[in-house]
Amino acid sequence: MYQRILVPTDGSDITGKAVQTAIELAALSKATLMTIGVKEPFPYSAISEMQPVPPQEFFDAQERIASTHVKAVMEAASAAGVTCEGHTVEALHPWEAIIDHAKAKGCDLIVMASHGRRGVAALLLGSETQKVLTHSTLPVLVVR
Numbered sequence: 001m002y003q004r005i006l007v008p009t010d011g012s013d014i015t016g017k018a019v020q021t022a023i024e025l026a027a028l029s030k031a032t033l034m035t036i037g038v039k040e041p042f043p044y045s046a047i048s049e050m051q052p053v054p055p056q057e058f059f060d061a062q063e064r065i066a067s068t069h070v071k072a073v074m075e076a077a078s079a080a081g082v083t084c085e086g087h088t089v090e091a092l093h094p095w096e097a098i099i100d101h102a103k104a105k106g107c108d109l110i111v112m113a114s115h116g117r118r119g120v121a122a123l124l125l126g127s128e129t130q131k132v133l134t135h136s137t138l139p140v141l142v143v144r
Helices: 013-029 055-079 094-104 119-125 128-135
Strands: 004-008 032-039 084-090 109-113 140-143
Touching (some): 004 094, 013 032, 032 055, 094 109, 109 128
Parallel strands (some): 004 109, 109 140
16 A cells, blocks of 8 residues: 655644544554654845844744644654654745655655635635645545
């Protein structure tokens, strides 16, 4: 079945459902679980020299948040007896980072959450899951 499953995490409740599904699927197929937390790049502004937060403080906070989410997935996987590797990456577009990471790590499935928005809300808001579905050549399992 699957050998390497990627599950991105942002620590949200909806992502928690995808994480649990990915862990269960990895356990069933004896796959290695990969998890990724995507950090936002520093919002440099060409308009003003004044930044509300110094860059290093921003980077440290982003790393701390992403690492906390990744660690939670790794602990849940470990408790279920599933091998899990975790990484954090910085990216302007999380969907690109997710696809690139899946390819780089040799994943054969991406498991993601969806908020289930429809119609105009989905069109206006978009979603990282939708973008991964649209651009990925790998199979994507969407959990609602």
